[in-house]
Amino acid sequence: MEVNWPIEIARAVGLAVTVFTFLAVVAAMLGVLLERKIGGWIQSRLGPKHVGRQGLLQTVADTIKLLQKEHITPQAADAVIFNSAPLIVAVAGLLDWIVIPFGVVHIGGTAIPLVVRDLNIGVLFFAAMASLTVVGILAGGFASNNKYSLLGGLRSASQMISYELPLATALIAVAMQAGTLSTVGIVKAQDGWFGSFAFSQFPAFVIFLIAATAEVNRVPFDLPEAESELVAGYFSEYTGMRFALFQLGEYAEMFAMAALATTLFLGGWKGPVLPGLVWFLIKMYAVVFFLMWTRWTFPRLRLDQLLNLSWKVLLPAGLIWILLTGFAITFLAK
Amino acid sequence: MLLVDWLYVGIFVIVGAIMAALPLGIVWVLSPRLALPQKRMTYESGVVPFGQAWAQFNVRYYLFGLIFVIFDVEVIYLYPWAIVFRQLGKFAFVEMLIFLVILMIGLAYAWRKGALEWA
């Protein structure tokens, strides 16, 4: 099969721009707005209402404001690292989306999945990108040369690495049942409402949701960023647009986790009547809503409670679940 | 095809970095610039910072990092096993069982010795 390089390069650039724009609009702008609105409703108050209809243009206004803020690099900071750290976080959050299948398009009888690239190592790639984010955060914490940033970066990194392991066990359990690491393959292995892995892999689903919340530093696991604790943690010294880039990276990753949860546990794009893409978006937003709901419901966990939860509860549970799944598939499936 | 997949990844990295740097460029054009020494001082709740920026950190960070590396390597073995164990029958499952049991002993050891305590 001959590969037409220039066309592929053009397609890749086009897709990259599209995905990035999609993320910037849907994840960052709409996501932040949703967060504030939902937070408002749960707390019996109105969220942003003035800018645009029902406050829809609020984030646009915020972005325009941020674009005009001055670039302040603290004197003691290491300029190169200081400036590249937010880029690492943003790009890692973007790369996660390469393996997410948005739906299926039926052209001429064949079903073509709407995915940027169905990598053979799908979920492994996703996990690898998630672990790259940790380096960006540590770099940001270091480079600011500020006690708060340093501590925040360290704590954040400790938290994120602790939760990567249970996350991986959940991914592996699903891969075991589906027999493949490819995201498209995993969606295809889920049939109908009750075939989706949310049921047959329910413990993995729970572990995944908890670990995902911790991975993106959201409440109840947002101690490293907590305003009352360490100012803003590792991004204390980041102002204006660089701060926005860190936020973009985090929100993009939150949405990516939600999208992955949809793919792995909720059957991806499958659903009756409506086109696949619509179902996918509905499910993804449902998970996002759930994540935001937990944010405004639970109190924040202390760092040692958080780490205990990961190492002493989730990791052993994940490993045991993998063994149970393996046992069931090997000995009971015949 | 294999390499095309990864070409996409590479292009995504480049385009992503450019698009992420774009707003920074816009800021550089649009923003006011007034270099005052106070602005560039390190932030410490509004007071002049004192002392060195680092502190002698506890060994617990290192321990967590190390235990994480060990288990990450274990997880690496789990990925290929997860997709081939079905075809290989019972003994593949038993092999991995042994592997995981040995590593869970390690986790239990770390737990007992207090390596997982933050305090």
Place this chain on the structure above:
Amino acid sequence: MGEQAAFIILSIITLASAVVVVNSNNVVRAALALVPTFLGVTGLYIMLQAEFVAGIQVLIYAGAITVLILFVIMLTEGGTGLRIRQRNEQAPLGLLTAAALAAILISVLTRTEWPKSTATLPQYTASAIGNTFLTNSVLAFEVSSLVLLISLMGAIIIARREK
């Protein structure tokens, strides 16, 4: 042709970052320069059709080991980037020796008639690797778990003694 170009770019990224790692006065910058080095190697793995190994490389090296190294740096000292003097008075002599070694190696490499193997490239996909270590190399696999266990225990014992 495209592969040549990709190889050259990846090699430049890897080597340039490696030079920064070895030469930089700032410990933190040196540690962070490891990341592009590892990513360059990842690219080289991909060019060798070893997707799974590439994924692991990012996951473990760039994601875990770099983090560990950064933690260690903070424990030992340079939270803000210790300035280390990287070169002593013997630098010119060292440069000469390195150049001589490079000349010898390059001349040997380019002059040898490397025989071209006619065997097919083994599969490096995840399933192939899985099949291998679960059937042919089982012993190595199980022993590696013991190695991991021992290193875990050893590190905990050493680290805890300093409490």
